[in-house]
Amino acid sequence: MGLTVLEKLPPVLDPLPGGKQMVNSVDFLVNWARRNSLWPLVYGTSCCAIEMMSVGGSHHDWSRFGVEVVRATPRQADLIILAGTIVEKMASRLKILYDQMPAPKYVIAMGACTVSGGPFMYDNYSVCKGADTIVPVDVYIPGCPPRPEALLQGIMELQECIKKESIRTPRKPMPEPIKVHEDPWTKANKEWEKSEAARKDALEAEIAEFKAANPDYKAPKPERKAVEKIAAIPHKPKPAVGLSAVDIYKAVKGNFVDIAAFDVVTSEDETVEDVLSAKNSDYMLEVKVSQNQYIDLIKFLKTDDKLDFDFLNFVTAVDYLDHFDLVVNLMSLKFNHLITVRCEITDRQEPKIETLSQIYASANWHEREVYDMFGIQFNNHPDMRRIFLNELADEFVGYPLRKDWQDNVEGRYIPKPY
């Protein structure tokens, strides 16, 4: 990049008598204007952003420091405050925003997440370990989250840095971060656009061919029907409490004798029913079932009139290193009660279990997420493929929520050292 008009002044003025003072005065004036009119870009990705917003409010009021005109476009901003966790998917977007800001531009990394990955530093595959792996950072503000006063202090530190700048030594662009953040999503998008364009071309060719073969063809006019008026649906009050944990347990145990209550400890003279009866009314029953009875139990929970678990809350899994537990949480919207069903999967090499998607349609996506994170396959699933992590170009290797998973990308995954 060539020198600006201001930067061309020192070589001309400095040799002249009184020239140095003139350059110093220009420095003072330019730095004074720059440091007192920082225009930040609207950028906040999680909790730290709330603290940043409060600095914009009347109590802390960053307008007092000239940080006033928060811009919605990077082209009009010269400061970006990175407030909040930066995930790998966001990294390439952040780089684009930074590149679009005009120079001289400044970056404040606010909060532990942005500075180093913070609480997500270890055992995490999705969070960037420091904003300076993506863009050059001028001021780091530690804390989780830093208080508004800390951000004000950070802004003042940045102003101090700007105060020391000189047109004699123009601000050099900071070195580019070492890590290259790939952008598989744009790549996938382009591939999709290409396939859509090909599909459109093929369709247009077919239409042209059809028209040539049938020159007199006229498309039938759509029939119009009067819109039926739908009667207002009467509001149905929600039942306050459904069955208690002990009642659900008895109903289940009556049909599936091998079922065990999970995490219920009994003494010698106590039964599981006694322990469950003593629990609070909001205690949620968890039961453990074998793979043989898993589907039958879920069908029973859904179809039994008294239980009527008509809603699948979620499906997830827990890795116990020697086995997985598949965890299914069900709810009855009618009776407002809950149950959790656990099913052990012992084969770690090829973990498999029957799908629930024929019983609950929403299980389709939940199970794909479990497959994506744990590698557990669901037999007879209609669409068994990854849901979050890119599979288009084999970008993501392994299953990140398995305890023995190790990342193949250097620096992305740091196991906890203690």
Ligand code: SF4
């Ligand atoms: S540093 Fe703490 S407060 Fe800030 S984004 Fe991270 S977790 Fe949230």
